[in-house]
Amino acid sequence: MTVRTRFAPSPTGYLHIGGVRTALFNWLLARHYGGQFVLRIDDTDQQRHVEQAVARIVEGFRWLGIDWDEGPEVGGAAGPYFQSQRTEHYRAAAERLMASGHVYRDYSTEAERAADRAAAEKAKRAYRFRRIEYTEEQLRQFESEGRPYALRFAVPPGRTLRLDDAIKGTVEFATDEIGDFVILRPDGSPLYNFASVVDDVTMGITHVIRAEEHLSNTFPQLLIFEALGARLPVFAHVPYVAEPGSKAKMSKRKMEEYAKAGILLYLHDYIERGYLPEAVLNYLARLGWSYDGTQEIFTREELIEKFTLERVNSSPASHDQDKLFWIEGEWMRAQPMDRKVAGCAEFLAREGLVRLPLDPATRSRLEAVITALGDRLKTFSDVVKLGRYFFTETLTHDPDAVRKRLRKDGVVEMLRELDDLLARTEPFDLATLEAAVHAYAEQTGRKMGDVVNPLRVATTGQAVGPGLYDCLVILGRESCRRRIGETIAMLERGGATGT
RNA sequence: GGCCCCGUCGUCUAGCCAGGUCUAGGACACGACCCUUUCAAGGUCGCGACACGGGUUCAAAUCCCGUCGGGGUCACCA
Numbered sequence: 001m002t003v004r005t006r007f008a009p010s011p012t013g014y015l016h017i018g019g020v021r022t023a024l025f026n027w028l029l030a031r032h033y034g035g036q037f038v039l040r041i042d043d044t045d046q047q048r049h050v051e052q053a054v055a056r057i058v059e060g061f062r063w064l065g066i067d068w069d070e071g072p073e074v075g076g077a078a079g080p081y082f083q084s085q086r087t088e089h090y091r092a093a094a095e096r097l098m099a100s101g102h103v104y105r106d107y108s109t110e111a112e113r114a115a116d117r118a119a120a121e122k123a124k125r126a127y128r129f130r131r132i133e134y135t136e137e138q139l140r141q142f143e144s145e146g147r148p149y150a151l152r153f154a155v156p157p158g159r160t161l162r163l164d165d166a167i168k169g170t171v172e173f174a175t176d177e178i179g180d181f182v183i184l185r186p187d188g189s190p191l192y193n194f195a196s197v198v199d200d201v202t203m204g205i206t207h208v209i210r211a212e213e214h215l216s217n218t219f220p221q222l223l224i225f226e227a228l229g230a231r232l233p234v235f236a237h238v239p240y241v242a243e244p245g246s247k248a249k250m251s252k253r254k255m256e257e258y259a260k261a262g263i264l265l266y267l268h269d270y271i272e273r274g275y276l277p278e279a280v281l282n283y284l285a286r287l288g289w290s291y292d293g294t295q296e297i298f299t300r301e302e303l304i305e306k307f308t309l310e311r312v313n314s315s316p317a318s319h320d321q322d323k324l325f326w327i328e329g330e331w332m333r334a335q336p337m338d339r340k341v342a343g344c345a346e347f348l349a350r351e352g353l354v355r356l357p358l359d360p361a362t363r364s365r366l367e368a369v370i371t372a373l374g375d376r377l378k379t380f381s382d383v384v385k386l387g388r389y390f391f392t393e394t395l396t397h398d399p400d401a402v403r404k405r406l407r408k409d410g411v412v413e414m415l416r417e418l419d420d421l422l423a424r425t426e427p428f429d430l431a432t433l434e435a436a437v438h439a440y441a442e443q444t445g446r447k448m449g450d451v452v453n454p455l456r457v458a459t460t461g462q463a464v465g466p467g468l469y470d471c472l473v474i475l476g477r478e479s480c481r482r483r484i485g486e487t488i489a490m491l492e493r494g495g496a497t498g499t
Numbered sequence: 500g501g502c503c504c505c506g507u508c509g510u511c512u513a514g515c516c517a518g519g520u521c522u523a524g525g526a527c528a529c530g531a532c533c534c535u536u537u538c539a540a541g542g543u544c545g546c547g548a549c550a551c552g553g554g555u556u557c558a559a560a561u562c563c564c565g566u567c568g569g570g571g572u573c574a575c576c577a
Contacts (some may be wrong), residue, residue, distance in 0.1 A: 010577065042577070126501050126573050150575050168504065177502050185575045192577045216503060216572040240570070245509060247569050286511065293513030294525045315505050316570075323511060323527045375540045452536035464538035
């Protein structure tokens with residue numbers, strides 16, 4: 001039997017990190033066993049911009065390298081893959097259950113149910129819908145007046161359901177805890193528990209890996225599988241992803257708060273910041289799963305080879321952005337120059353700092369910048385943050401840097417001397433410049449830091465960055481001298497928020 | 500509230516199922532030092548956990564019970 005897994009996002013367009021992890025586990029399991037991964041769109045709600053949302057979801061998975069064997073854009077034999085287009089399946093399944101006596105027509109009104117629920121609440125009991133027995137006469141009357149009805153599942157009393165969950169282990173649940181639940185609304189639209197089972201059965205899903213909030217839902221679903229005479233899939237309920245630094249579940253209401261705190265929760269946040277898909281994939285896989293307790297870095301292939309459900313943790317994991325950032329750094333360091341150039345160029349172009357495609361001169365400058373940046377480059381967008389001044393002649397001084405390094409007695413004088421030194425240094429390369437600056441410091445009796453740091457700020461505007469001589473060489477003699485002149489002018493007029 | 504799931508360093512986790520090898524291992528973060536013109540990187544060292552209470556046992560992070568804490572579910576939401 002080949003393994004078939006699925007992920008069924010609702011088309012809001014936002015791929016939450018927890019959801020992506022669930023999808024990843026499904027994908028990994030399918031690939032591990034050489035099976036298929038199905039993408040199914042859960043659009044049972046009447047949503048408005050389904051197409052755009054699906055495009056975004058598709059884009060997210062493609063970016064990560066999670067491919068699907070069946071689903072939107074690729075089709076497949078078990079289609080359609082949009083629940084809104086599968087109403088015929090739900091209707092047919094409901095009819096079978098009706099014929100076999102597993103479901104019944106419920107004519108109850110909203111008011112009746114609300115009253116029951118209120119009574120249950122008042123009595124501090126759980127509310128369970130129980131079948132209302134109508135007389136033949138009532139039924140005839142309801143039918144003749146066309147009174148709307150929902151289809152409900154008649155839950156058998158007194159049974160204990162048993163689930164062997166691949167992550168949670170054996171879980172038992174009494175059917176007495178389950179009220180008769182609706183499978184089809186009066187308008188014929190299915191409810192999640194029903195649609196999900198019908199789809200899983202008709203699509204031949206063998207392993208249902210989903211968020212643990214569905215664990216309790218599984219028991220009514222078990223009843224539906226049974227009534228349909230379908231073979232049970234393996235269930236695996238994955239623990240939720242908690243807030244950073246806590247065991248509390250992330251809440252949708254606190255999204256703005258998280259964003260303010262710099263916590264990124266959507267896949268697209270990471271795409272937009274220029275993270276590497278390999279790193280995000282690696283991080284997500286390790287969140288709640290481990291191989292041997294020591295290995296942290298996994299390639300896509302290793303993940304496929306090593307992933308099993310037994311190694312998925314049964315307790316919640318909280319999102320650890322620092323760790324993701326570290327993994328990102330590890331992956332970035334391992335990338336070849338071409339990949340870094342391509343990734344960085346995109347972000348520079350977005351800022352209007354370079355034009356695509358790169359001309360040869362810009363390309364070789366970018367390569368030099370990337371080499372100089374070294375491990376400081378963690379995400380592609382870092383090239384903008386750390387190396388902007390290499391791609392624009394507009395010098396922007398960081399006020400803190402100016403205050404700390406330039407607003408000192410004698411600095412302007414020294415900068416004039418250094419400008420003169422740069423004018424004379426020949427050739428204008430790393431070794432020669434380094435020797436020249438060293439000699440200058442020695443001759444004038446200055447500490448290296450007192451020469452190098454002001455020179456850095458004078459040429460780049462920033463207090464931090466790659467090695468100074470790397471910067472000077474990449475900028476070139478003319479640009480360096482022009483910038484020094486500009487800095488001196490700025491200092492003399494008391495600019496960059498100083499006095 | 501009933502029912503169900505979960506509880507090892509701040510965080511991700513190994514160990515738990517098959518009790519001793521655990522004075523609990525690794526990683527991120529954090530701190531110190533080294534290197535160093537800045538910031539990273541790298542190196543060395545350090546800080547730091549079995550939620551709590553009982554029980555079983557010669558022996559418990561591991562098995563059992565209870566408490567506490569977190570989460571889910573009890574919808575004509577998904």
